[in-house]
Amino acid sequence: MPNNNLPVKTGEDFVGEFEVMDLSTLKDSMFVVAVSNGDRSKCKFLASTIHGPYTFFEMCEEVGMMFKEHQHHAKVTILSKDSTKAPKFLDENTIDYIEAKYVDIVTEGMLDGVFDEVKEYTCRAGVNEADTSDDPRQPKTEDVPDVDKQNSLP
Secondary structure: OOOOOOOOOOOOOOOHHHOOEEOHHHOOOOEEEEEEOOOOOOOOEOHHHOEEEEOHHHHHHHHHHHHHHHOOOEEEEEOOOOOOOOOEEEOHHHHHHHHHHHHHHHHHHHHOOOOOOOOOOOEEOOEEEOOOOOOOOOOOOOOOOOHHHHHOOO
């Protein structure tokens, strides 16, 4: 059961190896994975590298192996068929955590709760929404001219 009271850790002081992140909110989702490009907090990736759809545990393995074998950070998009909503993707700290602990995450998934222990989570997974300002399917707000600026003298 997800604990929404846990913080989503952000910033430079996050070290994935030392955290215990609650990823339970992601386990029922489907994902695509690509090589991240540019600012890791933005929704930019190399289009020619996109693969999926992946289940949660498949996504964790792909993210971890990509970093281990090629030293590339992943961009993970959560799939949705609702084109009226902004695409969601995992934040950079969640990716760092998965990169650091993907073997443990996948092993726990294969054991399917046989040796479940109560974990003291320190944070929860972070999910960002993409900027949809350039998406032609999204409703645009009309630019309303500022009357005060139009009537003022330079």
